[in-house]
Amino acid sequence: MPNNILYVEDNPDNMMLVQRALEARGYRLLKARNGLDGVATAESEQVDLILLDINLPDIDGYEVARRLRSSSKRELTSVPIIAVTANALKGDAEKALDAGCDVYMSKPINIRELWARVEAFVPTP
Amino acid sequence: MINSKSSDMHGRESVQTKVLSAISMTPSYLSHLECSGCGKEYPHNQIHTFCPFCQSPLLSLYDLKRARQSVDRDEISRRQKGMWRWHELLPVLNQENQIFLGEGDTPLLSLPRLDKELGLSHLYVKDESSNPTGSFKARGLAAAVSKAKELGVEKVIIPTAGNAGGAMAAYAARAGLKAHIFMPKDTPFANIEESRMAGAEVVLVDGLISDAAGMAGEKARAEGWFDVSTFKEPYRVEGKKVMGYELAEAFNWQLPDVIIYPTGGGTGLVGMWKAFDELEKLGWLENTKRPRMVSVQADGCAPVVKAFQAKATFCDFWTNAHTLASGLRVPKSFADHLILQDIYESEGTAIAVSDGAILESQKQLASMEGIFAAPEGAATLAALKELIKQNWIHPEERIVLFNTGSGLKYLDHHA
Numbered sequence: 099m100p101n102n103i104l105y106v107e108d109n110p111d112n113m114m115l116v117q118r119a120l121e122a123r124g125y126r127l128l129k130a131r132n133g134l135d136g137v138a139t140a141e142s143e144q145v146d147l148i149l150l151d152i153n154l155p156d157i158d159g160y161e162v163a164r165r166l167r168s169s170s171k172r173e174l175t176s177v178p179i180i181a182v183t184a185n186a187l188k189g190d191a192e193k194a195l196d197a198g199c200d201v202y203m204s205k206p207i208n209i210r211e212l213w214a215r216v217e218a219f220v221p222t223p
Numbered sequence: 224m225i226n227s228k229s230s231d232m233h234g235r236e237s238v239q240t241k242v243l244s245a246i247s248m249t250p251s252y253l254s255h256l257e258c259s260g261c262g263k264e265y266p267h268n269q270i271h272t273f274c275p276f277c278q279s280p281l282l283s284l285y286d287l288k289r290a291r292q293s294v295d296r297d298e299i300s301r302r303q304k305g306m307w308r309w310h311e312l313l314p315v316l317n318q319e320n321q322i323f324l325g326e327g328d329t330p331l332l333s334l335p336r337l338d339k340e341l342g343l344s345h346l347y348v349k350d351e352s353s354n355p356t357g358s359f360k361a362r363g364l365a366a367a368v369s370k371a372k373e374l375g376v377e378k379v380i381i382p383t384a385g386n387a388g389g390a391m392a393a394y395a396a397r398a399g400l401k402a403h404i405f406m407p408k409d410t411p412f413a414n415i416e417e418s419r420m421a422g423a424e425v426v427l428v429d430g431l432i433s434d435a436a437g438m439a440g441e442k443a444r445a446e447g448w449f450d451v452s453t454f455k456e457p458y459r460v461e462g463k464k465v466m467g468y469e470l471a472e473a474f475n476w477q478l479p480d481v482i483i484y485p486t487g488g489g490t491g492l493v494g495m496w497k498a499f500d501e502l503e504k505l506g507w508l509e510n511t512k513r514p515r516m517v518s519v520q521a522d523g524c525a526p527v528v529k530a531f532q533a534k535a536t537f538c539d540f541w542t543n544a545h546t547l548a549s550g551l552r553v554p555k556s557f558a559d560h561l562i563l564q565d566i567y568e569s570e571g572t573a574i575a576v577s578d579g580a581i582l583e584s585q586k587q588l589a590s591m592e593g594i595f596a597a598p599e600g601a602a603t604l605a606a607l608k609e610l611i612k613q614n615w616i617h618p619e620e621r622i623v624l625f626n627t628g629s630g631l632k633y634l635d636h637h638a
Contacts, residue, residue: 184437189430202539
Protein backbone atom coordinates (compact mmCIF):
# COMPACT_ATOMS: atom_id res chain seq x y z
CA MET A 99 0.00 0.00 0.00
CA PRO A 100 1.46 3.43 -0.90
CA ASN A 101 2.33 5.36 2.21
CA ASN A 102 5.71 7.00 1.66
CA ILE A 103 5.66 10.73 2.22
CA LEU A 104 8.70 12.88 1.55
CA TYR A 105 8.94 16.08 3.59
CA VAL A 106 11.44 18.63 2.32
CA GLU A 107 11.99 21.00 5.24
CA ASP A 108 15.01 22.59 6.90
CA ASN A 109 13.29 23.52 10.17
CA PRO A 110 13.74 20.64 12.66
CA ASP A 111 10.73 21.70 14.77
CA ASN A 112 8.40 21.55 11.79
CA MET A 113 9.96 18.28 10.70
CA MET A 114 9.37 16.72 14.11
CA LEU A 115 5.78 17.98 14.32
CA VAL A 116 4.87 16.62 10.90
CA GLN A 117 6.73 13.36 11.47
CA ARG A 118 4.82 12.75 14.69
CA ALA A 119 1.52 13.61 13.05
CA LEU A 120 1.96 11.49 9.94
CA GLU A 121 3.53 8.49 11.64
CA ALA A 122 0.60 8.50 14.06
CA ARG A 123 -1.58 7.86 11.01
CA GLY A 124 0.61 5.03 9.76
CA TYR A 125 2.53 6.89 7.06
CA ARG A 126 6.27 6.47 6.54
CA LEU A 127 8.13 9.77 6.45
CA LEU A 128 11.17 10.32 4.27
CA LYS A 129 13.14 13.41 5.24
CA ALA A 130 15.12 15.88 3.19
CA ARG A 131 16.64 18.99 4.76
CA ASN A 132 17.29 21.01 1.63
CA GLY A 133 16.01 21.27 -1.92
CA LEU A 134 18.72 19.30 -3.71
CA ASP A 135 18.47 16.49 -1.17
CA GLY A 136 14.70 16.57 -1.71
CA VAL A 137 15.01 16.14 -5.47
CA ALA A 138 17.59 13.36 -5.04
CA THR A 139 15.46 11.50 -2.51
CA ALA A 140 12.38 11.77 -4.71
CA GLU A 141 14.33 10.36 -7.63
CA SER A 142 15.86 7.48 -5.72
CA GLU A 143 13.00 6.38 -3.48
CA GLN A 144 9.38 5.33 -3.93
CA VAL A 145 7.48 8.48 -3.00
CA ASP A 146 3.69 8.73 -2.91
CA LEU A 147 3.34 12.37 -1.84
CA ILE A 148 5.69 15.27 -1.25
CA LEU A 149 5.34 17.97 1.38
CA LEU A 150 7.48 20.83 0.19
CA ASP A 151 8.63 23.83 2.19
CA ILE A 152 9.25 26.85 0.00
CA ASN A 153 11.96 28.65 1.96
CA LEU A 154 14.87 26.23 1.76
CA PRO A 155 18.57 26.91 2.29
CA ASP A 156 19.75 26.02 -1.23
CA ILE A 157 17.28 25.97 -4.12
CA ASP A 158 13.80 27.18 -3.15
CA GLY A 159 10.67 25.06 -3.17
CA TYR A 160 9.49 26.47 -6.50
CA GLU A 161 12.67 25.23 -8.17
CA VAL A 162 12.31 21.86 -6.43
CA ALA A 163 8.77 21.55 -7.78
CA ARG A 164 9.86 22.52 -11.28
CA ARG A 165 12.70 19.96 -11.25
CA LEU A 166 10.38 17.24 -10.01
CA ARG A 167 7.79 17.98 -12.67
CA SER A 168 10.42 17.78 -15.41
CA SER A 169 12.18 14.74 -13.95
CA SER A 170 12.99 11.76 -16.12
CA LYS A 171 11.38 9.60 -13.43
CA ARG A 172 7.87 9.60 -14.83
CA GLU A 173 6.05 9.19 -11.49
CA LEU A 174 7.41 12.53 -10.32
CA THR A 175 5.61 14.44 -13.03
CA SER A 176 2.33 13.57 -11.35
CA VAL A 177 3.19 12.82 -7.71
CA PRO A 178 1.02 15.05 -5.45
CA ILE A 179 2.99 17.98 -4.07
CA ILE A 180 1.69 20.01 -1.15
CA ALA A 181 3.54 23.29 -0.77
CA VAL A 182 3.98 24.45 2.81
CA THR A 183 5.26 27.91 3.58
CA ALA A 184 5.13 30.79 5.96
CA ASN A 185 3.99 32.90 2.95
CA ALA A 186 6.33 35.69 3.89
CA LEU A 187 6.47 37.04 0.37
CA LYS A 188 3.71 38.25 -1.87
CA GLY A 189 2.27 35.67 -4.22
CA ASP A 190 3.81 32.56 -2.64
CA ALA A 191 0.66 30.54 -3.19
CA GLU A 192 0.31 31.56 -6.81
CA LYS A 193 3.98 30.85 -7.52
CA ALA A 194 3.79 27.45 -5.81
CA LEU A 195 0.81 26.39 -7.90
CA ASP A 196 2.45 27.73 -11.08
CA ALA A 197 5.59 25.71 -10.29
CA GLY A 198 3.57 22.52 -10.29
CA CYS A 199 2.39 22.09 -6.70
CA ASP A 200 -1.15 20.74 -6.27
CA VAL A 201 -2.08 22.36 -2.98
CA TYR A 202 -0.78 25.27 -0.94
CA MET A 203 -0.81 25.32 2.85
CA SER A 204 0.43 28.15 5.02
CA LYS A 205 2.25 27.72 8.32
CA PRO A 206 1.48 27.13 11.09
CA ILE A 207 0.30 23.78 9.76
CA ASN A 208 -2.96 22.72 11.30
CA ILE A 209 -2.42 19.01 11.82
CA ARG A 210 -6.05 18.08 11.21
CA GLU A 211 -5.91 19.93 7.93
CA LEU A 212 -2.63 18.23 7.07
CA TRP A 213 -4.18 14.82 7.69
CA ALA A 214 -7.18 15.76 5.53
CA ARG A 215 -4.99 17.08 2.71
CA VAL A 216 -2.67 14.06 2.76
CA GLU A 217 -5.52 11.56 2.97
CA ALA A 218 -7.17 13.17 -0.04
CA PHE A 219 -4.20 11.91 -2.11
CA VAL A 220 -2.89 8.95 -0.10
CA PRO A 221 -5.49 7.06 1.95
CA THR A 222 -4.50 6.25 5.52
CA PRO A 223 -2.57 2.95 5.51
CA MET B 224 -11.80 48.79 43.46
CA ILE B 225 -11.70 52.37 42.25
CA ASN B 226 -8.78 53.08 39.99
CA SER B 227 -7.39 56.49 40.94
CA LYS B 228 -6.06 56.93 37.41
CA SER B 229 -9.65 57.10 36.26
CA SER B 230 -10.34 60.37 38.06
CA ASP B 231 -9.64 63.65 36.33
CA MET B 232 -7.79 66.62 37.85
CA HIS B 233 -10.89 67.70 39.73
CA GLY B 234 -11.39 64.27 41.23
CA ARG B 235 -14.44 63.49 39.11
CA GLU B 236 -14.96 59.83 38.30
CA SER B 237 -14.66 58.81 34.69
CA VAL B 238 -17.01 56.43 32.96
CA GLN B 239 -14.43 53.71 33.43
CA THR B 240 -14.43 54.22 37.18
CA LYS B 241 -18.19 53.90 37.27
CA VAL B 242 -18.02 50.71 35.27
CA LEU B 243 -15.39 49.25 37.54
CA SER B 244 -17.31 50.17 40.65
CA ALA B 245 -20.22 48.08 39.39
CA ILE B 246 -18.08 45.00 39.06
CA SER B 247 -18.82 42.15 41.42
CA MET B 248 -16.33 40.32 43.58
CA THR B 249 -15.66 37.54 41.06
CA PRO B 250 -14.03 39.20 38.08
CA SER B 251 -13.93 36.11 35.86
CA TYR B 252 -14.96 32.46 35.82
CA LEU B 253 -12.21 31.61 33.34
CA SER B 254 -11.08 28.07 34.13
CA HIS B 255 -8.62 27.05 31.40
CA LEU B 256 -7.82 27.12 27.70
CA GLU B 257 -8.68 24.27 25.39
CA CYS B 258 -7.47 23.41 21.91
CA SER B 259 -10.28 23.62 19.39
CA GLY B 260 -8.63 20.84 17.39
CA CYS B 261 -7.32 18.14 19.74
CA GLY B 262 -8.97 19.17 23.01
CA LYS B 263 -5.71 19.49 24.97
CA GLU B 264 -6.04 21.77 27.99
CA TYR B 265 -3.72 24.62 28.96
CA PRO B 266 -3.55 26.80 32.08
CA HIS B 267 -4.80 30.33 31.58
CA ASN B 268 -2.20 31.99 33.78
CA GLN B 269 0.57 31.55 31.22
CA ILE B 270 1.11 33.14 27.81
CA HIS B 271 -0.19 30.91 25.03
CA THR B 272 -0.54 31.35 21.31
CA PHE B 273 -2.09 28.31 19.61
CA CYS B 274 -1.88 24.59 20.31
CA PRO B 275 1.74 23.49 19.89
CA PHE B 276 0.66 19.91 19.18
CA CYS B 277 -1.97 20.23 16.45
CA GLN B 278 -1.59 23.97 15.70
CA SER B 279 -5.27 24.81 16.08
CA PRO B 280 -6.64 27.89 17.88
CA LEU B 281 -7.06 27.79 21.64
CA LEU B 282 -10.38 28.82 23.16
CA SER B 283 -11.16 30.08 26.65
CA LEU B 284 -13.36 27.92 28.82
CA TYR B 285 -15.23 29.11 31.90
CA ASP B 286 -16.67 27.42 34.94
CA LEU B 287 -20.21 28.00 33.72
CA LYS B 288 -21.75 25.75 36.34
CA ARG B 289 -20.47 28.04 39.07
CA ALA B 290 -21.28 31.15 37.04
CA ARG B 291 -24.82 29.89 36.55
CA GLN B 292 -25.28 29.75 40.32
CA SER B 293 -23.96 33.20 41.06
CA VAL B 294 -24.28 35.48 38.03
CA ASP B 295 -27.62 37.03 37.21
CA ARG B 296 -28.23 38.04 33.61
CA ASP B 297 -30.64 40.77 34.65
CA GLU B 298 -28.11 42.24 37.04
CA ILE B 299 -25.64 42.44 34.16
CA SER B 300 -28.29 44.30 32.17
CA ARG B 301 -28.48 46.94 34.90
CA ARG B 302 -24.74 47.62 34.92
CA GLN B 303 -23.09 50.58 33.27
CA LYS B 304 -22.80 50.06 29.53
CA GLY B 305 -19.68 48.60 27.97
CA MET B 306 -18.09 45.30 27.12
CA TRP B 307 -16.65 44.72 30.57
CA ARG B 308 -20.07 44.51 32.23
CA TRP B 309 -19.84 40.86 31.10
CA HIS B 310 -16.57 40.50 32.99
CA GLU B 311 -17.45 37.19 34.65
CA LEU B 312 -17.49 35.67 31.16
CA LEU B 313 -14.36 37.43 29.94
CA PRO B 314 -10.78 36.28 30.51
CA VAL B 315 -9.27 39.15 32.53
CA LEU B 316 -8.88 38.21 36.19
CA ASN B 317 -7.84 41.53 37.68
CA GLN B 318 -10.15 44.42 36.90
CA GLU B 319 -7.22 46.84 36.97
CA ASN B 320 -6.07 45.21 33.76
CA GLN B 321 -9.31 45.86 31.89
CA ILE B 322 -8.46 48.42 29.24
CA PHE B 323 -11.63 50.36 28.52
CA LEU B 324 -12.18 52.94 25.80
CA GLY B 325 -15.95 52.64 25.60
CA GLU B 326 -16.18 49.47 23.51
CA GLY B 327 -19.34 47.40 23.34
CA ASP B 328 -23.07 48.06 23.64
CA THR B 329 -23.31 49.26 20.08
CA PRO B 330 -26.82 50.07 18.86
CA LEU B 331 -29.11 47.48 17.33
CA LEU B 332 -31.03 49.61 14.86
CA SER B 333 -34.20 48.67 13.04
CA LEU B 334 -34.16 49.45 9.31
CA PRO B 335 -37.78 50.44 8.57
CA ARG B 336 -37.24 51.86 5.10
CA LEU B 337 -35.16 48.94 3.94
CA ASP B 338 -37.68 46.57 5.55
CA LYS B 339 -40.36 48.05 3.31
CA GLU B 340 -38.13 48.17 0.25
CA LEU B 341 -37.11 44.51 0.59
CA GLY B 342 -40.50 43.18 1.71
CA LEU B 343 -39.24 42.23 5.16
CA SER B 344 -40.62 43.02 8.59
CA HIS B 345 -37.86 42.58 11.15
CA LEU B 346 -34.59 43.77 9.67
CA TYR B 347 -31.90 45.16 11.98
CA VAL B 348 -28.34 46.27 11.83
CA LYS B 349 -25.90 45.89 14.70
CA ASP B 350 -23.90 49.02 14.08
CA GLU B 351 -20.37 48.41 15.29
CA SER B 352 -19.08 51.69 13.92
CA SER B 353 -19.68 53.38 17.26
CA ASN B 354 -16.92 51.36 18.89
CA PRO B 355 -13.67 53.14 19.74
CA THR B 356 -11.51 53.44 16.61
CA GLY B 357 -14.68 53.08 14.56
CA SER B 358 -14.90 49.33 14.17
CA PHE B 359 -15.77 46.03 15.80
CA LYS B 360 -12.06 45.28 16.09
CA ALA B 361 -12.05 47.32 19.29
CA ARG B 362 -13.84 44.52 21.12
CA GLY B 363 -11.32 41.82 20.33
CA LEU B 364 -8.31 44.00 20.85
CA ALA B 365 -9.67 45.34 24.15
CA ALA B 366 -9.83 41.78 25.44
CA ALA B 367 -6.52 40.64 23.93
CA VAL B 368 -4.47 43.66 24.97
CA SER B 369 -5.99 43.62 28.46
CA LYS B 370 -5.11 39.96 28.88
CA ALA B 371 -1.65 40.50 27.40
CA LYS B 372 -1.06 43.23 29.97
CA GLU B 373 -2.28 40.94 32.73
CA LEU B 374 0.16 38.25 31.62
CA GLY B 375 3.08 40.69 31.67
CA VAL B 376 3.48 41.20 27.93
CA GLU B 377 5.28 44.44 27.01
CA LYS B 378 5.34 44.35 23.19
CA VAL B 379 2.55 43.25 20.90
CA ILE B 380 2.59 42.68 17.15
CA ILE B 381 -0.25 42.25 14.69
CA PRO B 382 -0.75 41.72 10.97
CA THR B 383 -3.88 43.53 9.85
CA ALA B 384 -6.05 44.43 6.91
CA GLY B 385 -6.50 47.79 8.61
CA ASN B 386 -8.98 48.23 11.45
CA ALA B 387 -7.42 45.69 13.79
CA GLY B 388 -4.18 47.63 13.60
CA GLY B 389 -5.83 50.89 14.56
CA ALA B 390 -7.64 49.22 17.42
CA MET B 391 -4.55 47.46 18.70
CA ALA B 392 -2.54 50.67 18.57
CA ALA B 393 -5.15 52.48 20.65
CA TYR B 394 -5.52 49.80 23.30
CA ALA B 395 -1.78 49.21 23.48
CA ALA B 396 -1.25 52.95 23.97
CA ARG B 397 -3.72 53.01 26.84
CA ALA B 398 -2.20 49.88 28.36
CA GLY B 399 1.33 51.25 28.03
CA LEU B 400 2.44 48.49 25.67
CA LYS B 401 4.57 48.95 22.56
CA ALA B 402 2.66 48.08 19.37
CA HIS B 403 4.13 46.84 16.09
CA ILE B 404 1.78 46.64 13.12
CA PHE B 405 2.22 44.99 9.71
CA MET B 406 -0.37 46.02 7.14
CA PRO B 407 -0.71 45.91 3.35
CA LYS B 408 0.58 49.11 1.77
CA ASP B 409 -2.84 49.78 0.20
CA THR B 410 -4.58 49.69 3.58
CA PRO B 411 -6.99 52.65 3.97
CA PHE B 412 -5.06 55.77 4.97
CA ALA B 413 -7.18 56.23 8.11
CA ASN B 414 -5.92 52.91 9.48
CA ILE B 415 -2.30 53.76 8.84
CA GLU B 416 -2.58 57.22 10.35
CA GLU B 417 -4.58 56.22 13.44
CA SER B 418 -2.01 53.52 14.20
CA ARG B 419 0.91 55.92 13.87
CA MET B 420 -0.84 58.58 15.93
CA ALA B 421 -1.26 56.07 18.73
CA GLY B 422 2.47 55.50 18.75
CA ALA B 423 2.62 52.17 16.96
CA GLU B 424 5.47 51.20 14.68
CA VAL B 425 3.80 50.58 11.32
CA VAL B 426 5.37 48.43 8.59
CA LEU B 427 3.65 48.63 5.19
CA VAL B 428 3.84 45.33 3.33
CA ASP B 429 3.75 44.84 -0.43
CA GLY B 430 1.10 42.13 -0.30
CA LEU B 431 -2.06 40.95 1.44
CA ILE B 432 -2.81 40.31 5.10
CA SER B 433 -1.52 36.76 4.63
CA ASP B 434 1.82 38.22 3.57
CA ALA B 435 1.74 40.61 6.52
CA ALA B 436 0.93 37.64 8.78
CA GLY B 437 3.97 35.75 7.57
CA MET B 438 6.26 38.70 8.19
CA ALA B 439 4.71 39.53 11.56
CA GLY B 440 5.00 35.90 12.62
CA GLU B 441 8.68 35.81 11.76
CA LYS B 442 9.29 39.07 13.57
CA ALA B 443 7.36 37.88 16.62
CA ARG B 444 9.43 34.70 16.81
CA ALA B 445 12.70 36.57 16.28
CA GLU B 446 12.03 39.35 18.79
CA GLY B 447 9.88 37.50 21.30
CA TRP B 448 6.96 39.89 20.82
CA PHE B 449 3.44 38.66 21.51
CA ASP B 450 1.61 37.93 18.24
CA VAL B 451 -2.02 39.07 18.44
CA SER B 452 -2.93 37.68 14.99
CA THR B 453 -6.49 36.48 14.52
CA PHE B 454 -6.92 33.20 16.42
CA LYS B 455 -3.17 32.87 17.05
CA GLU B 456 -3.87 33.94 20.62
CA PRO B 457 -6.96 32.93 22.58
CA TYR B 458 -8.51 36.21 23.65
CA ARG B 459 -9.61 38.38 20.72
CA VAL B 460 -12.49 36.00 20.14
CA GLU B 461 -13.57 36.56 23.75
CA GLY B 462 -14.10 40.26 23.13
CA LYS B 463 -15.92 39.58 19.90
CA LYS B 464 -18.26 37.04 21.48
CA VAL B 465 -19.86 39.82 23.51
CA MET B 466 -21.68 40.82 20.30
CA GLY B 467 -23.58 37.56 20.77
CA TYR B 468 -24.41 38.35 24.39
CA GLU B 469 -25.64 41.80 23.42
CA LEU B 470 -27.86 40.39 20.68
CA ALA B 471 -29.41 37.87 23.06
CA GLU B 472 -30.08 40.59 25.59
CA ALA B 473 -31.55 42.93 22.95
CA PHE B 474 -33.92 40.21 21.74
CA ASN B 475 -35.11 39.52 25.31
CA TRP B 476 -32.88 36.47 25.68
CA GLN B 477 -34.03 34.83 22.52
CA LEU B 478 -31.90 34.90 19.42
CA PRO B 479 -32.65 36.31 15.97
CA ASP B 480 -33.44 33.91 13.13
CA VAL B 481 -30.63 34.93 10.81
CA ILE B 482 -27.30 36.70 11.37
CA ILE B 483 -25.56 37.97 8.26
CA TYR B 484 -21.90 38.56 8.98
CA PRO B 485 -18.95 39.63 6.82
CA THR B 486 -16.17 37.09 7.14
CA GLY B 487 -12.47 37.73 6.89
CA GLY B 488 -10.72 36.04 9.79
CA GLY B 489 -14.09 34.98 11.19
CA THR B 490 -13.50 35.91 14.84
CA GLY B 491 -16.93 37.49 15.22
CA LEU B 492 -18.82 34.61 13.70
CA VAL B 493 -16.98 32.02 15.77
CA GLY B 494 -17.20 34.24 18.84
CA MET B 495 -20.94 34.72 18.59
CA TRP B 496 -21.54 31.01 18.16
CA LYS B 497 -19.37 30.41 21.24
CA ALA B 498 -21.43 33.04 23.09
CA PHE B 499 -24.67 31.26 22.20
CA ASP B 500 -23.21 27.99 23.53
CA GLU B 501 -22.24 29.69 26.77
CA LEU B 502 -25.62 31.40 27.16
CA GLU B 503 -27.34 28.08 26.66
CA LYS B 504 -25.15 26.42 29.30
CA LEU B 505 -25.82 29.31 31.66
CA GLY B 506 -29.56 28.76 31.20
CA TRP B 507 -30.01 32.39 30.21
CA LEU B 508 -31.80 31.83 26.89
CA GLU B 509 -35.58 31.62 26.77
CA ASN B 510 -35.40 28.86 24.17
CA THR B 511 -32.75 26.86 22.37
CA LYS B 512 -33.49 28.12 18.86
CA ARG B 513 -30.26 29.33 17.27
CA PRO B 514 -29.82 31.73 14.37
CA ARG B 515 -28.72 30.56 10.94
CA MET B 516 -25.28 32.09 10.45
CA VAL B 517 -24.53 33.59 7.05
CA SER B 518 -20.91 34.18 6.14
CA VAL B 519 -20.49 36.95 3.57
CA GLN B 520 -17.36 37.30 1.47
CA ALA B 521 -16.36 39.22 -1.63
CA ASP B 522 -16.34 37.30 -4.89
CA GLY B 523 -12.69 38.28 -5.35
CA CYS B 524 -11.76 36.48 -2.13
CA ALA B 525 -14.26 33.83 -1.06
CA PRO B 526 -12.44 30.85 0.47
CA VAL B 527 -15.19 30.12 2.99
CA VAL B 528 -17.87 30.24 0.31
CA LYS B 529 -15.91 27.86 -1.91
CA ALA B 530 -15.29 25.45 0.96
CA PHE B 531 -18.93 25.63 2.06
CA GLN B 532 -20.14 24.82 -1.43
CA ALA B 533 -17.78 21.84 -1.52
CA LYS B 534 -18.93 20.78 1.98
CA ALA B 535 -15.26 20.90 3.00
CA THR B 536 -13.92 21.17 6.53
CA PHE B 537 -11.01 23.46 5.62
CA CYS B 538 -10.57 26.25 3.08
CA ASP B 539 -8.15 26.23 0.20
CA PHE B 540 -5.85 29.24 0.16
CA TRP B 541 -7.51 31.78 -2.16
CA THR B 542 -5.07 32.92 -4.81
CA ASN B 543 -4.99 36.41 -6.35
CA ALA B 544 -7.35 37.77 -3.69
CA HIS B 545 -8.85 41.15 -4.54
CA THR B 546 -11.73 43.26 -3.24
CA LEU B 547 -12.20 46.84 -2.17
CA ALA B 548 -13.47 45.54 1.17
CA SER B 549 -10.02 45.24 2.70
CA GLY B 550 -11.32 43.40 5.75
CA LEU B 551 -12.54 40.61 3.48
CA ARG B 552 -9.20 40.15 1.72
CA VAL B 553 -8.24 37.16 3.85
CA PRO B 554 -7.12 34.29 1.58
CA LYS B 555 -7.44 31.76 4.38
CA SER B 556 -8.37 32.18 8.01
CA PHE B 557 -6.38 30.34 10.66
CA ALA B 558 -9.77 29.32 12.10
CA ASP B 559 -11.38 28.29 8.80
CA HIS B 560 -12.46 24.94 10.23
CA LEU B 561 -14.23 26.65 13.13
CA ILE B 562 -16.01 29.08 10.81
CA LEU B 563 -17.21 26.25 8.58
CA GLN B 564 -18.17 24.07 11.53
CA ASP B 565 -20.34 26.85 12.98
CA ILE B 566 -22.02 27.61 9.64
CA TYR B 567 -22.83 23.91 9.15
CA GLU B 568 -24.05 23.52 12.73
CA SER B 569 -26.30 26.55 12.42
CA GLU B 570 -27.73 25.32 9.10
CA GLY B 571 -26.54 28.61 7.68
CA THR B 572 -24.86 29.42 4.42
CA ALA B 573 -21.98 31.29 2.83
CA ILE B 574 -22.36 33.74 -0.01
CA ALA B 575 -20.08 35.91 -2.13
CA VAL B 576 -20.98 39.36 -3.42
CA SER B 577 -19.31 41.60 -5.97
CA ASP B 578 -17.56 44.88 -5.21
CA GLY B 579 -20.21 46.58 -7.34
CA ALA B 580 -22.99 45.16 -5.19
CA ILE B 581 -21.09 46.23 -2.06
CA LEU B 582 -20.79 49.84 -3.25
CA GLU B 583 -24.45 49.91 -4.30
CA SER B 584 -25.52 48.57 -0.91
CA GLN B 585 -23.24 51.00 0.89
CA LYS B 586 -25.03 53.86 -0.87
CA GLN B 587 -28.42 52.31 -0.15
CA LEU B 588 -27.73 51.96 3.58
CA ALA B 589 -26.56 55.57 3.74
CA SER B 590 -29.29 57.12 1.61
CA MET B 591 -32.20 55.14 3.02
CA GLU B 592 -31.20 54.66 6.65
CA GLY B 593 -28.48 57.22 7.29
CA ILE B 594 -25.82 54.62 8.03
CA PHE B 595 -22.50 55.13 6.27
CA ALA B 596 -21.27 51.57 6.59
CA ALA B 597 -17.86 50.12 5.98
CA PRO B 598 -17.75 48.14 2.73
CA GLU B 599 -17.60 44.92 4.75
CA GLY B 600 -20.79 45.93 6.54
CA ALA B 601 -22.45 46.95 3.29
CA ALA B 602 -21.61 43.51 1.92
CA THR B 603 -24.13 42.03 4.36
CA LEU B 604 -26.95 44.03 2.76
CA ALA B 605 -25.80 42.92 -0.69
CA ALA B 606 -25.87 39.33 0.55
CA LEU B 607 -29.31 39.77 2.08
CA LYS B 608 -30.74 40.91 -1.26
CA GLU B 609 -29.26 37.84 -2.93
CA LEU B 610 -30.66 35.52 -0.24
CA ILE B 611 -34.10 37.05 -0.68
CA LYS B 612 -33.88 36.30 -4.42
CA GLN B 613 -32.95 32.72 -3.56
CA ASN B 614 -35.96 32.47 -1.16
CA TRP B 615 -33.48 31.52 1.57
CA ILE B 616 -34.95 34.21 3.84
CA HIS B 617 -38.54 34.24 5.06
CA PRO B 618 -40.05 37.76 5.12
CA GLU B 619 -41.18 37.38 8.74
CA GLU B 620 -37.78 36.36 10.07
CA ARG B 621 -35.75 38.51 12.43
CA ILE B 622 -32.62 39.29 10.50
CA VAL B 623 -29.51 41.02 11.82
CA LEU B 624 -26.93 42.55 9.51
CA PHE B 625 -23.56 43.43 10.96
CA ASN B 626 -21.98 46.71 10.05
CA THR B 627 -18.48 46.11 11.28
CA GLY B 628 -17.18 49.65 10.96
CA SER B 629 -17.57 53.19 9.80
CA GLY B 630 -17.51 54.10 6.13
CA LEU B 631 -15.60 57.21 7.17
CA LYS B 632 -12.46 55.10 7.47
CA TYR B 633 -12.64 54.15 3.79
CA LEU B 634 -12.90 57.54 2.14
CA ASP B 635 -10.08 56.49 -0.22
CA HIS B 636 -12.75 54.52 -2.13
CA HIS B 637 -14.81 57.66 -2.68
CA ALA B 638 -12.02 60.10 -3.55
